[in-house]
Amino acid sequence: MASPTLRGGLSLFSFRGIKVLVHWSFLLLPAWIVISGLSDGVPFTQLLAHVGLVLVVFVCVVVHEFGHALTAQRYGIRTRDITLLPIGGVASLERMPEDPKQEFWITIAGPLMNLLIAALAFLIVAITGVSLFFSDLLLGATTWTNVLSFVIMANILLFLFNLLPAFPMDGGRILRSLLSMRLxxxxxxxxxxxxxxxxxxxxxxxxxxxxxxxxxxxxxxxxxxxxxxxxxxxxxxxLEGITVGQVMRTRYWSLQRTATVQQAVNELLAGGDSVLLVLDGQQLAGLLVREDLMSALQNGRDQDPLSDLPFRAVSVVAPKEGAHKAFQRMVIEGHPVLPVLSEGRIVGIMEPENLAEYLQVQQAAGRKG
Ligand SMILES: [Zn+2]
CATH class of the missing domain: 1.10.287 (Helix Hairpins)
Structure with a gap:
């Protein structure tokens, strides 16, 4: 799977700048194997072997996800991390390419890794001449030849399962990319x-x-x-062709940098916004959110000028920029708003809600006409 969402988990290691995380819910998997096995009367050592095999599968899953992530890297797309969930791995790509060819290669690279692992295992079998025991696999795969058989079988299954066209699983993405070459x-x-x-x-x-x-x-x-x-x-x-200037809010909350925290809090209580733009004359000096003001107040800094508070990192946009692109940047970089600057002056702000509101207005207008 390759998805642009999901966060959090225990960090395992990092490779080529990509962190591998284990989500807490992953623990449900070994726990479920042990609990359901014990209730079925399976011996404990065999359960441990089962858990071991599941971990082997997840090593293959990590390799699969790196197939996606490293191919994406070749197209200049970064991957925030790879997270292991009980249902599989998720490579959090910062975006999916729109070019169907790129999407095709990034997606197919994952399942191809499983095919590669299976092929390597077959090669070991061919070179060493060990025999495969597919039949006794689930009866306690403790010998290494059994493990080898398991690796081959598991990777072929992973390959086939991921190719099912169940969008947004890999097979579905491949289907989408093939369709979008024509549609x-x-x-x-x-x-x-x-x-x-x-x-x-x-x-x-x-x-x-x-x-x-x-x-x-x-x-x-x-x-x-x-x-x-x-x-x-x-x-x-x-949103194709719609600019920031069309969707931005032209009314926003701002104060000069010399204003005090108390003044800002008073305005907030009187109906201020969640985001405060701090100005230096006509220029944008920084950005504060409601919590910044509250914590300053709690620390007894009510008479401090706003310029003494630590400002949030700000990213700005131009009114001519594409609204959707700006929106994506706001989400990916985690900005509460994007101030819109024209010739160095603030002309508005863009908030996450603006796009939805704009679309609703358009829809309502469309219905009328
Ligand atoms: Zn995948």
């Missing part, structure tokens, strides 16, 4: 999302009827992720 991206995404949701429902039904909770979980994940990605692509298509 508009929006249409291609809609088709891939519909196919993805059908697979998702199938996963949930199969997971429940076969007693495989993690498969059902994958289905739930795919179902919602397909919808949210299709929405964001649709929104983006509707």
């Amino acid at each position: 508009p991206r929006e249409r291609a995404t809609d088709i891939a999302a519909i196919v993805g949701r059908m697979f998702a429902v199938g996963f949930v039904i199969a997971g429940i009827s076969w007693g495989q909770p993690f498969m059902a979980l994958v289905g739930v994940f795919v179902f919602f992720a397909a919808g949210s990605e299709a929405r964001s692509v649709r929104q983006k298509a509707r």
